[in-house]
Structure formats: structure tokens, C-alpha cells
Amino acid sequence: MKILIVDDFSTMRRIIKNLLRDLGFTNTVEADDGTTALPILQGGTIDFLVTDWNMPGMTGIELLRAVRADEKLKSIPVLMVTAEAKRDQIIAAAQAGVNGYVVKPFTAVALKEKIEKIFERIDAAK
Amino acid sequence: MSKVLGSGLVEFENLVKDGAVDLLNHLEVGDFSGAIKIIQELSEARHNSFYNEVGCLTRSLHDAIRDFQIDSMDLVIGEGGNDSATKITDASDRLNYVIETTSAAANKTMDMVDSSVPVASELQSQARALRKDWGRLIQRDLTPQEFRDLYKRIDVFLSYADESATTLHSNLNTILLEQGYQDLTGQVITRVNDLIRDVEEKLVHLVAVAGRVDSISGMEHQESEAEHDDTRGHGPSINKQNNPEVLNSQDEVDDLLSSLGF
Numbered sequence: 330m331k332i333l334i335v336d337d338f339s340t341m342r343r344i345i346k347n348l349l350r351d352l353g354f355t356n357t358v359e360a361d362d363g364t365t366a367l368p369i370l371q372g373g374t375i376d377f378l379v380t381d382w383n384m385p386g387m388t389g390i391e392l393l394r395a396v397r398a399d400e401k402l403k404s405i406p407v408l409m410v411t412a413e414a415k416r417d418q419i420i421a422a423a424q425a426g427v428n429g430y431v432v433k434p435f436t437a438v439a440l441k442e443k444i445e446k447i448f449e450r451i452d453a454a455k
Numbered sequence: 456m457s458k459v460l461g462s463g464l465v466e467f468e469n470l471v472k473d474g475a476v477d478l479l480n481h482l483e484v485g486d487f488s489g490a491i492k493i494i495q496e497l498s499e500a501r502h503n504s505f506y507n508e509v510g511c512l513t514r515s516l517h518d519a520i521r522d523f524q525i526d527s528m529d530l531v532i533g534e535g536g537n538d539s540a541t542k543i544t545d546a547s548d549r550l551n552y553v554i555e556t557t558s559a560a561a562n563k564t565m566d567m568v569d570s571s572v573p574v575a576s577e578l579q580s581q582a583r584a585l586r587k588d589w590g591r592l593i594q595r596d597l598t599p600q601e602f603r604d605l606y607k608r609i610d611v612f613l614s615y616a617d618e619s620a621t622t623l624h625s626n627l628n629t630i631l632l633e634q635g636y637q638d639l640t641g642q643v644i645t646r647v648n649d650l651i652r653d654v655e656e657k658l659v660h661l662v663a664v665a666g667r668v669d670s671i672s673g674m675e676h677q678e679s680e681a682e683h684d685d686t687r688g689h690g691p692s693i694n695k696q697n698n699p700e701v702l703n704s705q706d707e708v709d710d711l712l713s714s715l716g717f
Contacts, residue, residue, distance in 0.1 A: 418685050
């Protein structure tokens with residue numbers, strides 16, 4: 330299981346990386362916005378995407394849409410971890426096909442719960 | 456300010472009221488040429504009053520602009536360093552300092568956590584192993600050789616526990632001290648805030664005077680309404696409670712998503 334963490338703040342990437350490690354996911358890669366994340370995703374080795382919304386260059390919602398529009402990438406589960414908490418934005422993310430939405434500041438429990446839920450659903454769909 | 460600006464208009468109003476009475480008096484006695492003269496006087500007074508008022512407004516607008524420029528000049532930091540640097544540039548530097556300081560503190564704290572976690576894990580696994588054998592000792596289930604072994608292991612463990620506790624203690628202290636960034640960045644942000652409030656006050660004054668010039672001259676401006684795009688993001692919401700469009704917690708987000716079939 331290889332996870333790509335996309336956030337423009339290195340401290341937030343580090344926090345997410347450490348929490349994921351605690352959950353047993355040790356294989357992670359990082360990118361600082363959608364523009365740098367896309368080529369990594371297109372490399373074809375990423376199984377799970379955790380992304381922020383508000384980033385310079387390509388934002389998280391644009392990245393999500395780009396992933397869903399790409400034949401090869403569209404089935405990658407996407408978890409959004411962001412400070413964006415407007416009703417319309419969450420609806421937009423849901424419509425764009427997000428698999429989970431965690432608002433910052435978040436707890437380790439919330440992150441764990443959402444990730445587990447996503448994998449449960451994926452397993453159930455198999 | 457409005458009192459000074461409006462005084463010419465009040466004078467003119469009184470003049471019109473008095474003139475009207477005079478006009479009626481002249482008309483009642485059939486003195487038409489006298490009446491026409493009064494009308495002419497009133498018309499002249501109207502022109503004068505209008506020009507006076509515009510003049511007055513122009514002057515105060517000019518003053519407001521000048522004040523703003525002087526205050527902006529005042530924003531230039533004189534002593535110590537770059538003369539061309541304004542307080543705004545300085546404020547922006549200060550905010551960058553906040554970003555750097557908070558980032559350094561966060562990283563230092565995470566470094567300490569990273570170096571503490573393995574120590575705690577090792578302490579835990581050694582204690583668990585010892586406790587298992589200690590239990591057997593209580594049950595009188597140990598051979599003399601195992602007992603001698605346990606005897607030595609406990610000595611090693613106690614010295615390791617002492618060492619680990621010292622390391623953890625020092626790491627926790629470092630984490631505690633790192634929180635000093637809150638004080639430093641708080642001071643910087645307070646100063647930048649004061650500057651913003653100051654500049655805003657001056658701008659509001661300028662806008663108020665300009666608005667009066669508009670109302671006298673009859674100029675109208677089109678309000679430009681810039682709607683912020685959701686795609687770019689808004690950053691963290693500050694006044695969540697007052698904004699019905701913003702959700703307050705993960706629970707609310709979960710409720711919304713589940714209402715959408717998630």
C-alpha cells in the first residue's frame with residue numbers, strides 16, 4: 330500500500346505521515362501541490378491519495394477532478410484533509426467523487442476512522 | 456467635519472426661508488419688481504453656496520489625501536536598515552517570520568516526538584518481558600538459573616529505565632520550551648494588526664470625504680462585487696459560529712456527507 334500525501338505545508342505532511350505510520354502505513358510519498366502530485370500519480374504506483382484543498386498552483390479539488398477524469402487513475406481512493414469547511418465546498422468535493430473528508434484541525438482518531446471506512450467500502454465492493 | 460461642511464448649506468436654507476417671506480410680502484403689496492429682485496438674489500445665493508460647499512469639500516478631501524500621504528510616508532522605517540522599506544514591507548517580513556518560527560517550532564516538536572516514541576516503545580517491551588518473568592517468580596515457577604538471570608536483567612532494566620526517563624524528560628522540556636514561539640509570534644501579529652487598523656482608519660476617513668464630494672457633485676460609482684471562488688479555497692474559517700455556510704466540526708461534515716449518501 331503506497332500512499333501519496335499532498336499538502337503545501339511540510340509540517341502538515343509530516344504530521345499526516347507520522348499518523349499513517351502509526352496506523353501501519355509506512356510506504357508514503359509526498360508532494361506539495363496538485364501540479365507536482367499528478368506526475369507521481371501517473372507513475373502508476375500510488376494506491377491511496379491524501380490531499381489538502383488550498384494549495385498554490387493546482388488545488389486539491391482540481392487534483393481530485395483530474396484524477397477522476399483520468400482512465401488510469403480514476404479508481405484511486407481520495408481522502409481530503411483540509412481546513413476548507415464551507416457547505417458548498419464539501420458538496421463539491423462529494424460530487425467530484427471524494428471518498429472521505431477530514432477537516433483540520435483533526436484528531437488521529439478521526440483520520441484513522443475515515444481511512445478504515447474507505448478501505449471497508451473498497452473491500453465490500455470487491 | 457460634517458458640521459463644517461454643511462454650515463454653508465444651513466445658511467443658504469435660512470436665506471431661502473427669509474427670502475420666501477420677503478417675497479410673499481412684496482407680492483401681497485403688488486411690488487413685482489421687488490419680488491423679482493429677491494428671486495435673483497436667491498438664485499445668486501444658491502450658486503455661491505453651492506460653490507462654497509464644493510470648495511470646502513475639495514479642501515477637506517485634499518487634506519485627507521495629504522494626511523494619508525504623510526501617514527504613509529510615516530510608514531517608512533527611518534532608523535536601522537533599509538530606508539526604502541515601508542512599514543507594510545516590514546509587516547510582511549514580520550508575518551514571514553511568524554511562518555518560519557511556527558514551522559521551526561512544529562518541526563522541532565516533531566523531532567522530539569520522533570526520538571521519544573522508540574524510547575517509550577523499548578521501555579514498554581522490556582517492561583512487559585520482565586513482568587512476565589516476574590509473575591512466574593511470584594508463582595515460584597522459576598528455576599534457580601532463571602532467577603539469577605532475572606536478577607541481572609532487572610538491574611539492566613532499571614538502569615535503562617533511568618536513562619530513558621532522563622531522555623524523555625529532556626525531550627519533553629525541549630517541547631515545552633519550543634512553545635515559546637506563541638509569545639514571539641503573538642507579539643509580532645499584534646503589531647501588524649495595529650498597523651492594519653491604523654491604515655484602515657485613514658482609508659475610511661479618505662473614503663468618507665470622497666463620498667461627500669460624490670454626493671455634492673452627483674457622481675456615481677459602480678459597486679464591483681467580487682465573489683470568491685470556492686475552487687481556490689478560503690483557508691481556515693475564523694468566525695465559524697457566525698457563518699451558517701461554514702460547518703463547525705467533523706461531526707457536521709460527516710452528517711452533511713451522510714445526507715448526500717456517503
